Amino acid sequence: MRTSGILLPIFSLPNSYGIGTLGKEAYEFVDFLEKCHQSYWQVLPIGPTSYGDSPYQSFSVFAGNPYFIDFDLLKEDGLLEESDYDYLLDESLVIDYGKLYNTRYLVLKKAFSKFDVKLMKKFEKEHKDWLEDFALFMTLKDYHNGVSFLEWEDSYKYRDKKALNSFKKEYLDDVNFWKFTQYVFFKQWNALRDYANSKGIKIIGDMPIYTALDSSDVWANPKLFQLGSDLVPLMVAGCPADDFAPLGQLWGNPLYDYKVMKEDNYAWWVRRVEVAAKLFDTIRIDHFRGFEAYFAIPATDTDAMRGKWKKGPNVSLFNAIKKALGEVDIIAENLGFLTEGVHKMLKKLGYPGMKILEFGFDPKGDSEHMPHHLTKSDVVYTGTHDNPPVRGWYNTLSDEEKAFIHEYLHFDNPYEVGNELIRAALSSVCNLAIIPFWDYLQKGLEARINTPSVLGGNWTFRIEKNDMNSDLCDYIAKLTKVYRRDNNK
Numbered sequence: 001m002r003t004s005g006i007l008l009p010i011f012s013l014p015n016s017y018g019i020g021t022l023g024k025e026a027y028e029f030v031d032f033l034e035k036c037h038q039s040y041w042q043v044l045p046i047g048p049t050s051y052g053d054s055p056y057q058s059f060s061v062f063a064g065n066p067y068f069i070d071f072d073l074l075k076e077d078g079l080l081e082e083s084d085y086d087y088l089l090d091e092s093l094v095i096d097y098g099k100l101y102n103t104r105y106l107v108l109k110k111a112f113s114k115f116d117v118k119l120m121k122k123f124e125k126e127h128k129d130w131l132e133d134f135a136l137f138m139t140l141k142d143y144h145n146g147v148s149f150l151e152w153e154d155s156y157k158y159r160d161k162k163a164l165n166s167f168k169k170e171y172l173d174d175v176n177f178w179k180f181t182q183y184v185f186f187k188q189w190n191a192l193r194d195y196a197n198s199k200g201i202k203i204i205g206d207m208p209i210y211t212a213l214d215s216s217d218v219w220a221n222p223k224l225f226q227l228g229s230d231l232v233p234l235m236v237a238g239c240p241a242d243d244f245a246p247l248g249q250l251w252g253n254p255l256y257d258y259k260v261m262k263e264d265n266y267a268w269w270v271r272r273v274e275v276a277a278k279l280f281d282t283i284r285i286d287h288f289r290g291f292e293a294y295f296a297i298p299a300t301d302t303d304a305m306r307g308k309w310k311k312g313p314n315v316s317l318f319n320a321i322k323k324a325l326g327e328v329d330i331i332a333e334n335l336g337f338l339t340e341g342v343h344k345m346l347k348k349l350g351y352p353g354m355k356i357l358e359f360g361f362d363p364k365g366d367s368e369h370m371p372h373h374l375t376k377s378d379v380v381y382t383g384t385h386d387n388p389p390v391r392g393w394y395n396t397l398s399d400e401e402k403a404f405i406h407e408y409l410h411f412d413n414p415y416e417v418g419n420e421l422i423r424a425a426l427s428s429v430c431n432l433a434i435i436p437f438w439d440y441l442q443k444g445l446e447a448r449i450n451t452p453s454v455l456g457g458n459w460t461f462r463i464e465k466n467d468m469n470s471d472l473c474d475y476i477a478k479l480t481k482v483y484r485r486d487n488n489k
Contacts, residue, residue, distance in 0.1 A: 004426060004485040005040025005204065006033060006476075008437040009055070009385070009449065010068050011095060014465040018090040018100055022188040023070030025465065027195055032468040034199040036476040037486040041196060042204035042284070042434050044385055044449075046189070050212055053097045053459045054450075056286065057212040057253075059138065062130040062275050064185030066108060067100055073188055079111035095460040112180045120183040127182070129271060130216070135178035136164065137216035139171050148214040150231060157231065159219070189279060197281070200487075204331065204434075205280030207272075209287040210237050210253035218254055224261055224268055225254040226296075235296040238304040239287075239336060248297075248304025249453050255296055258313045266313070266320040273321050277328050288332035288353075291317060292342045314341075315348050331379055335359075355430070357421050358383045358393050363404040370408075371424050380430040382421045382439050385449040389438045390418045392445035418442045426483040433485065440476060441467055 013020025013029060020026070033041055047058030048065045055065075074080045085107045090099070124131060137149070144152055155163035168175055193203055211217040213233060218225055226234050237253040239245075261268060276283050292314055297307035321328065332346055334353035346353060355378045360369030367373070374380055382390050394402065394417045406412060409420045418439055425433045438447040441463070450458040480486045 001487065002431055002483070002485045003039035003487050004433045004435070004480055004483075005038050005042055005202075006036075006437050006440070007042040007381070007385070007434050008463070009044040009459075010046060010065075011044075011055075011459065012437075012449075012462050014091075014463060014467075015070075016091055017071060017085065017088050018092065019067050019095050020462060021068050021070040022185075022192050023072050026070075026192050028465075029468060030192070030196045030199055030201055032473060033196075033201050036473045037480040038201065038476070039485075039487050040202050040204055040282070040432070040434065043206065045206045045208055046279075049097070049459075050214060052455055053095075055206075055459065056208040056210075058208070058215065059141075059212065060130065060134045060216045061208070061211050061272055062127070062217075063134050063182055064189060066181040066185060067104055068188075069108065069181065069184050070188060071107060074111045074184070079114045080107070084110050093462045093464065095462060097460075108181060108184075109177060111184075112177050115180055117176050117180070120179060123183045123186065124179060127275075130220075130275075131179055131182060133220035134182070134216040135175045136168060137219055138178045139174040140167065142174065143167075143171070149219045150214070193279070193281075202281035203279075204282040204284055205276060207276055207283050207285045209285065209290050210251065210255075213252065213254050221268060224257055226257050227254060233299045236299045237290075237294065238297045238307055239295050240304060240307060242337070245304075245453050248295075248307060250297060250301070250304045255294060258317075262313065262316065265324075266317050269317055270321050270324045273328060274325055277325065282329040282331060284331040284333060286333045287336070288334050288346075288351075289336055289338055289342045292345045293339070314345050318349055352377045352379050352432070354378065354384075355380045356383060356387065357381065357425055358387050358390065361401060361405045361408065363400050371428055374428045374430050376429050376431050378430045379432045379434060380425045380428050381434050381436070382418075382425050383436060385436075386452050388445055388448050389436070389443045390421050391439075391442055392448060394418075395444070423479065423483075426479050426485060437463065437467075440472060 008029065010022070010026065011020045014025045015021050015023065030041065045055035045058065046064055046068065047055060047060060048063050049055055050057050050059050071080055071085045075082060088103055088107070140152065140156055149157055196203055222231055228234055233254040235255050236251065237255055238248055238250045241248040273283065291312045293309045294312050295307045296310050297304050330351045332351040332353050334342065334346060335356065355369050355374055357369060357371070357380065360367045360371065383393065387393060388396070394414065405417065409424060411420050422435055422439060425435060447461050449461055
């Protein structure tokens with residue numbers, strides 16, 4: 001079945017208070033997708049962001065981002081008055097995460113002051129295995145003025161049971177506040193997903209392969225990671241040098257100890273996928289090649305040049321997931337340096353991979369991302385959150401590369417490059433095509449979501465409410481019908 005969808009992060013939605021949320025505008029975007037005859041909405045990771053604001057570096061791989069909690073919905077629940085938050089009016093198209101950090105939680109604490117904690121007992125029980133650790137971690141983090149848990153006193157850093165129990169008793173209200181943020185987030189998220197599903201829209205969620213070092217996941221489960229006795233990583237994650245990063249990419253995430261994980265049949269990973277499968281209809285797992293072999297860099301290095309490939313769990317991890325959970329709808333982000341071993345792993349698992357058209361137009365080569373190499377099982381994109389919007393990308397190319405694109409796609413007007421790549425994706429044989437919304441909007445580099453290996457200035461792009469207009473919707477619907485992706489809507 002041929003279908004299509006649109007990629008747009010939650011934070012990029014319009015909203016009157018500085019960042020996209022799970023409120024009215026999210027529902028309006030679902031309505032827009034339905035009218036455009038789309039079948040999927042793909043989002044970026046929805047976890048709470050830490051230093052650098054990246055959704056791929058989260059304080060918890062299980063938790064939801066409190067910034068996405070909608071104030072107006074809390075007002076409908078009787079937990080806020082409009083005067084509690086109307087002074088934060090901010091319709092800027094660039095997200096100010098510093099301002100959010102300094103103001104957002106003050107409003108949420110007002111809502112919590114009116115909340116009956118007994119209402120979240122069922123939620124607490126269902127998510128006890130990660131929620132308790134997350135809430136305690138965040139409370140301790142606030143207590144220590146936001147510093148990494150590696151800088152906490154030993155009794156908290158190494159999780160002395162007596163010390164933690166005493167702390168929790170003293171700061172129970174703060175611990176419950178962090179549980180409340182998750183209760184509300186999951187409530188609002190599940191309502192939005194149910195609405196999307198009722199409109200025939202499935203949500204593709206994004207799962208980062210790694211956790212952040214300064215996270216409740218590492219703090220609560222240090223034995224699952226390659227750490228020293230001081231809990232400092234021995235080796236960290238990244239990827240080798242390529243044309244885009246001559247010194248490689250040093251991500252800095254702690255690496256998993258897969259030998260330890262295998263002892264309980266990857267229970268932590270199984271639980272992680274189980275929670276994600278309840279939040280999303282399809283899970284896109286980032287950096288999938290890392291399960292076949294991962295790049296390990298000495299933790300003290302300042303670049304990735306001394307990194308080495310080490311064997312990952314391969315299909316054994318996903319066999320454990322399938323045994324515990326049954327079939328889970330997964331898209332494998334199979335980009336980067338791929339070996340024969342990676343191709344074999346993907347073939348055994350049968351998950352669809354990704355193809356990016358922006359990678360496919362090399363005048364001298366024959367990239368696997370070129371339209372004539374695509375297959376039905378591939379999920380095709382014009383670009384991803386790590387790529388520049390098509391029009392911005394085109395402007396960075398050489399004259400030779402531009403000429404080749406014009407020849408290959410058979411068009412003359414350079415201003416049509418965005419539309420032509422969209423048509424190439426939608427007309428391809430791939431069963432699923434995902435178009436970033438900024439490409440439908442014909443945006444340039446000002447709309448770039450992320451520039452890899454560059455700290456600051458990322459994850460800030462927002463759309464305007466009138467971007468979801470009827471003219472654009474008619475255009476998207478027309479293309480969707482022409483290329484037989486409307487699924488009989």
